[in-house]
Amino acid sequence: MALRLIPPPPAPAAQIAPCADAxxxxxxxxCQRLVDRATAPGLAFxxxxxxxxxLPEPAAARIxxxxxxxxxxxxxxxxxxxxxxxxxxxxxxxxxASGAIQVDLGGAGPLVAAWWRARHEQMTAEERNAFFARxxxxxxxxxxAETGRNTRFEDRMFELAEALVKLEEEGGMNPxxxxxxxxxxxSAARNLSxxxxxxxxxxxxxxxxxxxxTLKDAFAVLSHPAMRSAFHARDLWGVVRGIARAGGQLQLxxxxxxxxxxxxxxxxISWLADRLxxxxxxxxxxxxxxxxxxxxxxxxxATLALADGATPAPSPATQNGQPASVWSALAD
Numbered sequence: 001m002a003l004r005l006i007p008p009p010p011a012p013a014a015q016i017a018p019c020a021d022a023x024x025x026x027x028x029x030x031c032q033r034l035v036d037r038a039t040a041p042g043l044a045f046x047x048x049x050x051x052x053x054x055l056p057e058p059a060a061a062r063i064x065x066x067x068x069x070x071x072x073x074x075x076x077x078x079x080x081x082x083x084x085x086x087x088x089x090x091x092x093x094x095x096x097a098s099g100a101i102q103v104d105l106g107g108a109g110p111l112v113a114a115w116w117r118a119r120h121e122q123m124t125a126e127e128r129n130a131f132f133a134r135x136x137x138x139x140x141x142x143x144x145a146e147t148g149r150n151t152r153f154e155d156r157m158f159e160l161a162e163a164l165v166k167l168e169e170e171g172g173m174n175p176x177x178x179x180x181x182x183x184x185x186x187s188a189a190r191n192l193s194x195x196x197x198x199x200x201x202x203x204x205x206x207x208x209x210x211x212x213x214t215l216k217d218a219f220a221v222l223s224h225p226a227m228r229s230a231f232h233a234r235d236l237w238g239v240v241r242g243i244a245r246a247g248g249q250l251q252l253x254x255x256x257x258x259x260x261x262x263x264x265x266x267x268x269i270s271w272l273a274d275r276l277x278x279x280x281x282x283x284x285x286x287x288x289x290x291x292x293x294x295x296x297x298x299x300x301x302a303t304l305a306l307a308d309g310a311t312p313a314p315s316p317a318t319q320n321g322q323p324a325s326v327w328s329a330l331a332d
Contacts, residue, residue: 018235021223027263028212028219031073034270035212038070038205063197068273070208071135071196072266077211078132079262081139083255087125088240089115089218091247101246106226115217122214131207135199150199157299160188160268164296168288176284185286189272190279196269257309261302267295 017025081087093116095101096109105112123131129139137150163184167177176182221227222236231242237255244252271292275285286292 017223018228020235020237024219024236024259025223027076027259027266028216031076031266032212032216034069034073034266035205035208038066038073039209040066063193063200063276065273065276067200067202067204068193068196068269068276070205071200072269072273073212074132074135074204074208075265075269076262077208077215078136078138079258079265080215081125081128081132082253082258083237084240084244084252085222085236086128086214086218088243089221090119090125091249092221092243093119095243095247103230103246104226105230106224108221108224108226108230111217111221111224115221123211128211135196135204148199150195152195153199154303156188156192156195157265157268158303160185160192160272161296161299163188164286164293165300167286168293175287175289177286177288182284182286186279189275189285193272193276193279254309257302257305260298261306264295264299264302267292268299271295 089112092101093112096105096112097116133139133149135150135153137153163181167181167185170177170181177185219236222239227239228234231239233239233242240255241252244250271286271290278285
């Protein structure tokens with residue numbers, strides 16, 4: 001007699017990772033790989049006296065691959081500030097600790113409690129904004145007038161992205177796009193690397209490692225199935241909106257342009273890291289089939305969409321009168 005196989009019961013909907021969560025998880029995993037390469041043995045940086053370091057330091061020497069890989073991960077982190085991933089968990093942890101929110105967090109409860117206990121070990125929203133402004137010129141919240149902004153970064157990124165897109169437009173039958181087009185890419189890549197060199201320092205990879213840990217911890221909270229149930233959300237971004245409403249914040253920017261631009265910028269800067277030594281040569285830097293060209297298109301389109309949209313940014317999370325974290329000395 002033939003055996004009839006009984007399929008297992010379907011997984012509860014809350015246990016299935018939504019597409020938005022899975023896509024962001026993949027991007028964060030790529031960032032972590034970049035940070036791991038930047039902080040690998042043999043690429044250590046001098047951190048003998050953290051209290052005496054002002055970050056990021058102007059780099060006297062030419063930027064290296066490790067710094068660029070760290071900067072690639074930080075670029076995505078900077079663009080994730082505006083949609084409020086970290087700010088949402090900061091707000092939720094504060095509301096939960098004070099008893100101001102009556103939501104059953106289920107299995108996510110211990111993660112939220114752990115976040116609250118470790119909150120003074122993390123960079124504050126103000127510190128992150130100051131750090132990202134110094135690196136990339138942009139921030140999702142107020143930044144002190146004393147903070148040195150990298151006002152030329154976005155222009156340099158635009159030049160590189162545009163040069164890569166024109167390479168494809170003018171390529172014709174030439175797989176490398178021709179000498180003139182390659183020259184534009186080389187010049188734009190050189191200018192961007194010099195710009196980042198002037199606004200980052202040896203401790204950049206260390207900060208990137210800490211920021212990535214914070215992002216991963218925030219993602220673990222927001223993507224937990226219990227959070228989707230608690231806030232009746234379809235995905236992580238629905239959870240973020242639910243927390244914002246619970247905290248009295250009615251408007252949040254559309255996350256997708258920020259995520260798209262952050263991922264594309266991460267790819268562009270990590271590509272620059274891989275091509276760093278070739279910039280000074282004469283061989284073609286990129287072929288028309290290289291995925292970095294699609295990333296350049298994504299970066300340009302998302303950047304223009306954000307410029308046209310004028311979406312509101314979330315307010316930085318307050319510290320509830322608590323003392324500033326140890327990171328304040330590093331980001332001032």
